[in-house]
Amino acid sequence: MRIAIDASGGEYSPHEIVKGAIKAAQEYHVDIILVGKRSLLHVLAGKNMNKLNLSIVGASQTIGFHEHPLQAIRKRPRSSIVVGINLLKEGEADAFVSAGNTGAVLCAALLNLGKIEGVERPALASLVSLNQSSPSLLIDAGANADCRPNHMLQFAELGSIYARYIFGIDSPGVGLLSNGTEETKGNRLAQESFRLLNKSGINFLGNIEGTDIARGTADVIVTDGFTGNIVIKTVEGLGDSFIRVRQVNGDEHLRGRALLADVGLGFLVKGMDYREYGGACLLGVKGNVIVSHGRSRAKAIKNAIGLANRTAEANICQLLSGVGNGQ
Amino acid sequence: MRIAIDASGGEYSPHEIVKGAIKAAQEYHVDIILVGKRSLLHVLAGKNMNKLNLSIVGASQTIGFHEHPLQAIRKRPRSSIVVGINLLKEGEADAFVSAGNTGAVLCAALLNLGKIEGVERPALASLVSLNQSSPSLLIDAGANADCRPNHMLQFAELGSIYARYIFGIDSPGVGLLSNGTEETKGNRLAQESFRLLNKSGINFLGNIEGTDIARGTADVIVTDGFTGNIVIKTVEGLGDSFIRVRQVNGDEHLRGRALLADVGLGFLVKGMDYREYGGACLLGVKGNVIVSHGRSRAKAIKNAIGLANRTAEANICQLLSGVGNGQ
Numbered sequence: 001m002r003i004a005i006d007a008s009g010g011e012y013s014p015h016e017i018v019k020g021a022i023k024a025a026q027e028y029h030v031d032i033i034l035v036g037k038r039s040l041l042h043v044l045a046g047k048n049m050n051k052l053n054l055s056i057v058g059a060s061q062t063i064g065f066h067e068h069p070l071q072a073i074r075k076r077p078r079s080s081i082v083v084g085i086n087l088l089k090e091g092e093a094d095a096f097v098s099a100g101n102t103g104a105v106l107c108a109a110l111l112n113l114g115k116i117e118g119v120e121r122p123a124l125a126s127l128v129s130l131n132q133s134s135p136s137l138l139i140d141a142g143a144n145a146d147c148r149p150n151h152m153l154q155f156a157e158l159g160s161i162y163a164r165y166i167f168g169i170d171s172p173g174v175g176l177l178s179n180g181t182e183e184t185k186g187n188r189l190a191q192e193s194f195r196l197l198n199k200s201g202i203n204f205l206g207n208i209e210g211t212d213i214a215r216g217t218a219d220v221i222v223t224d225g226f227t228g229n230i231v232i233k234t235v236e237g238l239g240d241s242f243i244r245v246r247q248v249n250g251d252e253h254l255r256g257r258a259l260l261a262d263v264g265l266g267f268l269v270k271g272m273d274y275r276e277y278g279g280a281c282l283l284g285v286k287g288n289v290i291v292s293h294g295r296s297r298a299k300a301i302k303n304a305i306g307l308a309n310r311t312a313e314a315n316i317c318q319l320l321s322g323v324g325n326g327q
Numbered sequence: 328m329r330i331a332i333d334a335s336g337g338e339y340s341p342h343e344i345v346k347g348a349i350k351a352a353q354e355y356h357v358d359i360i361l362v363g364k365r366s367l368l369h370v371l372a373g374k375n376m377n378k379l380n381l382s383i384v385g386a387s388q389t390i391g392f393h394e395h396p397l398q399a400i401r402k403r404p405r406s407s408i409v410v411g412i413n414l415l416k417e418g419e420a421d422a423f424v425s426a427g428n429t430g431a432v433l434c435a436a437l438l439n440l441g442k443i444e445g446v447e448r449p450a451l452a453s454l455v456s457l458n459q460s461s462p463s464l465l466i467d468a469g470a471n472a473d474c475r476p477n478h479m480l481q482f483a484e485l486g487s488i489y490a491r492y493i494f495g496i497d498s499p500g501v502g503l504l505s506n507g508t509e510e511t512k513g514n515r516l517a518q519e520s521f522r523l524l525n526k527s528g529i530n531f532l533g534n535i536e537g538t539d540i541a542r543g544t545a546d547v548i549v550t551d552g553f554t555g556n557i558v559i560k561t562v563e564g565l566g567d568s569f570i571r572v573r574q575v576n577g578d579e580h581l582r583g584r585a586l587l588a589d590v591g592l593g594f595l596v597k598g599m600d601y602r603e604y605g606g607a608c609l610l611g612v613k614g615n616v617i618v619s620h621g622r623s624r625a626k627a628i629k630n631a632i633g634l635a636n637r638t639a640e641a642n643i644c645q646l647l648s649g650v651g652n653g654q
Contacts, residue, residue, distance in 0.1 A: 066509070130568060142506055145514040179469055179556035182393070187472040187553040210560025214568045226514040227554055229506035231561050233537025238565060238599070241457060241541045272565070 001312045003305050004093035007036030008062040008080035009100020011295045017099065018044040020301025025052040027302065028309050033093055035059050035084045059083035062100075065294060069103030073111070081105055085112045088287035095288035095308035097279065099296040105289065106143055106282060113287040116317060118324025121151045122284030123225065124291060125162050126232055127307070129271040131216030137163045137172075138213075138221040141280050142229035152176070152193035152222055156202050157323045158283040159220035165314035166307075167219060175208030175218030177227060182207065189224060197222070236293075239272025279304035281311055283320060288312045328639045330632050331420035334363030335389040335407035336427020338622045344426065345371040347628025352379040354629065355636050360420055362386050362411040386410035389427075392621060396430030400438070408432055412439045415614035422615035422635035424606065426623040432616065433470055433609060440614040443644060445651025448478045449611030450552065451618060452489050453559055454634070456598040458543030464490045464499075465540075465548040468607050469556035479503070479520035479549055483529050484650045485610040486547035492641035493634075494546060502535030502545030504554060509534065516551060524549070563620075566599025606631040608638055610647060615639045 005021050007014045014036055022045070025032045031053040034041045038058040045054050061079040063072040073082050081100055085108040087093040098105045106122075115122055123140035130136075139159040144151060156174045163172035176194055178186040183194060185207055197204045208217050213231065223231070279292035279300070288311045292304040332348050334341045341363055349372070352359045358380040361368045365385040372381050386407040390399040400409050408427055412435040414420040425432045433449075442449055450467035457463075466486040471478060483501045490499035503521055505513040510521060512534055524531045535544050540558065550558070606619035606627070615638045619631040 068511075130565065145506055145512075145517075177557060179472055179553050179560075184395075185472075187551070190472075190553070209564075210557040210562075211564035211567060213561050214564035223557075224514070226506050226517070227557060230504060230537040230550075230554060231557060233506075234540050234558050234561050235537075235565065237536075237538035237541035238457065238562065240538060 001094045001309050002031040002033060002092070003308050003312070004033040004035055004057070004084045004087045004096045005301070005305065006080045006084050006096070006098035006100050007034045007041055008059065009098045010292065012297050013099065014040060014044060016297045017301050019298035020296070021054070021305065022048050022052065023298060023302040024305035025054055028306055030305065030309050031055070032305070033057055033087065035080045035087070057083060057087065063104045065101050067101060067104065069101060069107040072101065072104050073108045081108050082112070085109055085287070085289070088289070089113055094312040095290060097290045097292060097301070097304045097308050099292035099294055099301065099304075102142070102291050102294075105291055109282055109285045109287065109289050113285045113289075116284055116286055116320050116323070118322070119158070119284035119320065120154060120324065121147070122282055123155050123158060124280040125159055125283050126228070126280035128213060128221070128232075128235070130214040130235070131271075134216035134219070135167065136213070136216055136219060136221050137166065138223065138228055138232065139283065140223065140225035140228050141232050142225045143282065144225040146226070147189060147224040149189060149192040149196050152189070152224065153196045153200060154284075154323060156197055156200070156204070156220065156222045158320060159222060160202055161319050161323070162281065162283055162316060163219045165316065165319065166310060169219060171203045172219035173205045174202050174220040174222060175205045175212060177221055177223035177231070178207040178209065180207065181209060193222070235272055279307060281307065281316075283316070284323070286317055288316060328421045328636050329358040329360060329419070330635050330639070331360040331362055331384070331411045331414045331423045332628070332632065333407045333411050333423070333425035333427050334361045334368055335386065336425045337619065339624050340426065341367060341371060343624045344628050346625035347623070348381070348632065349375050349379065350625060350629040351632035352381055355633055357632065357636050358382070359632070360384055360414065362407045362414070384410060384414065390431045392428050394428060394431065396428060396434040399428065399431050400435045408435050409439070412436055412614070412616070415616070416440055421639040422617060424617045424619060424628070424631045424635050426619035426621055426628065426631075429469070429618050432618055436609055436612045436614065436616050440612045440616075443611055443613055443647050443650070445649070446485070446611035446647065447481060447651065448474070449609055450482050450485060451607040452486055452610050453555075453607035455540060455548070455559075455562070457541040457562070461543035461546070462494065463540070463543055463546060463548050464493065465550065465555055465559060466610065467550065467552035467555050468559050469552045470609065471552040473553070474516060474551040476516060476519040476523050479516070479551065480523045480527060481611075481650060483524055483527070483531070483547065483549045485647060486549060487529055488646050488650070489608065489610055489643060490546045492643065492646065493637060496546060498530045499546035500532045501529050501547040501549055502532045502539060504548055504550035504558070505534040505536065507534065508536060520549070562599055606634060608634065608643075610643070611650070613644055615643060
C-alpha cells in the first residue's frame with residue numbers, strides 16, 4: 001500500500017509527522033509518500049529515505065487551521081492538502097492522512113475526489129476505544145452539523161460496512177445516540193432517524209445514551225456531526241485533564257501513568273488520549289482519507305497510517321458503493 | 328429551610344434516600360420532609376425523628392422509571408412525586424428533591440407549579456465539576472430535546488442568574504457549546520443562538536467546544552437539552568468505567584481511589600461520579616426543584632439536599648422572575 005501523508009498539517013508538523021511516518025514505514029511495511037516542503041522533508045527524512053520506502057512529493061503551500069476551508073483550497077492549489085488529495089485522485093496513493101485543517105481536507109476530498117454514487121453526505125467515522133473489550137465507531141464525528149434522517153440512515157450503513165472490516169465482525173450492532181433508550185426519546189431528528197433505522201436491514205440496537213459510549217454497547221454509534229463532534233471532544237477534554245494533572249505533577253508523569261495502569265485504568269486513559277488514537281476515516285468519498293487530530297504527535301500519526309493501511313486493504317470505497325441503492 | 332425529599336424515587340429508595348436525608352439534616356441543619364410510604368419511613372427514620380428536624384408526609388403511590396411521565400402523574404395523584412411538588416405549591420416546603428422519574432418530576436412541576444412569567448421553557452441546570460478551580464453549570468441538561476434560538480437565550484439568562492448565586496461570581500461567563508470556536512461553526516440552532524447571545528447583555532464568551540467542558544472555560548455552558556443530556560451522560564459513563572474497573576479489582580477499590588488521589592486525579596474522578604454530585608436544578612418553574620440521578624446513594628442525596636438548600640436560600644425563583652422581560 002502507498003500511503004500519502006500531509007507533512008505540513010498539524011500543530012507539530014513537520015517533525016512529528018515525519019517521525020510518525022518513519023515509524024509506520026518500519027512497522028507496517030507500507031510505502032510512505034511525504035507531502036510537503038521538499039527540501040525540509042529531505043533533511044528530516046534523511047537516511048531513512050534509502051532504508052525505508054519513503055518518498056517525497058513537493059507541496060510548497062500550507063493551509064492554516066483557522067482558514068476558511070473552501071477559500072483556502074481554492075487559493076492554495078499547491079498546498080499539502082490539495083496535493084495529497086490529488087495523489088489519491090490520480091491513483092498515485094491508496095490513502096491520504098492529514099492532521100491539518102479538517103474542514104479543508106473534507107472540502108478538497110468532496111470537490112476533487114467526489115462522492116461515491118448514492119452517498120448523500122460523506123461522514124467522519126471516528127474510532128472510540130474506551131472499553132477494553134469492544135471499541136466502537138462513532139459516525140458522524142463532525143463532517144455534517146445539520147443532518148436529515150436519511151443522512152443518519154446512510155451514516156449507519158457506511159459505519160456498519162466500515163466496522164465489519166475494521167473490527168472484523170459480521171453484523172455490527174448499530175446504536176442511535178439519544179437522550180434516553182426509549183423509542184419515544186430524542187429530538188425530532190433522532191426520533192425520525194429511529195423509525196428509518198428500525199425498518200432498515202441494519203442490525204439496529206435502538207437508542208443508546210451517552211453512558212453507553214464508554215460501555216461499548218454498540219459497535220457503531222450513529223449521530224449527527226454536531227453532537228458527534230461535541231461528544232468526541234468532551235471525551236478528549238477529559239483525557240486532556242488526566243494528562244494535564246500529570247504534567248502539573250512534573251516528573252510524576254510517568255509515575256502517574258504506571259499507577260493508572262496498576263489500578264487497571266491504563267486502557268481508559270489511553271482511549272481518552274488523542275495522542276494515542278489514530279484518527280477518523282472520511283466515509284463516502286471516492287478515496288481513503290484519514291483525518292488526524294491537529295495536535296497529533298508521532299504516535300498518533302503512526303496509528304493513523306495504520307488505520308489508513310487497513311482501510312485501503314479492505315478496499316473500503318468499493319465496499320461502500322452499494323450504499324444508497326437500497327433506499 | 329424546609330426541604331421535601333422523594334423517599335420513593337430512585338433505584339436505591341427508600342433506604343439510601345433516608346440515609347442521605349438524615350446526613351443532610353445533621354450537616355445543613357435544615358428541616359427534612361420525607362415523602363413516601365409512611366409506615367416504612369417511620370421505621371427507617373427511627374429515633375432520628377426525635378433528634379433531628381425530620382417529618383414524614385404520606386404518599387402511598389410510586390411512579391416507576393419507565394412510566395410515561397404525563398400518564399403516570401395523572402394516574403397517581405398520591406405518588407411521592409406529585410405529593411412532593413404539591414408541598415412546594417402549597418408553601419409547605421421550600422424545595423423538593425427527587426431521584427425518581429425525571430420526566431415525571433418535570434411534568435408535575437410544569438403542570439402543578441407552572442412556569443415563571445416570561446420563561447418559555449424551564450430547563451435543567453446541572454453542575455459540572457471536572458476542574459479543580461472552576462465548576463460549571465450546564466443548561467439545558469435534558470428538559471427540552473428540541474429548542475429554538477430564543478429558548479437558548481433564555482437558558483443563558485437563567486443559567487447566569489443561577490451561577491451568580493450558586494458560584495458566587497458577579498458576571499458568569501457564558502459559552503455556547505458548538506462544534507468549533509469560530510462564529511461560523513455550529514448547526515443552524517447554534518449559529519442563530521450565537522447571534523442572539525452576542526447582542527444580549529449577557530457576558531457571552533462565544534462558542535466553546537467539548538474540550539472546554541473539562542477545562543472549565545465557561546461558568547455557564549448553554550446547549551439544547553438533547554446535546555446537554557448526551558454530554559452529561561458521556562461524562563457519567565466514563566466515570567462509571569473508573570468505578571467499574573475499581574470494582575473488578577475487588578478490594579482494590581479503596582486502593583484505587585487513594586492512588587488516583589495520590590496522582591492528583593481524585594477531584595476528576597469525583598467530578599465524573601454521579602454518586603458524588605448533587606443533581607440538577609429545574610430553572611424556570613415556580614418552585615425550587617432538584618432532580619437527582621436515579622442511581623443516587625446517600626451521599627448524592629445529601630449533596631442534592633445541600634444544593635436545594637442553597638437554591639432556596641438564594642430565593643432563586645424570585646431572582647428569575649425578570650427573565651424574558653428583556654426581550
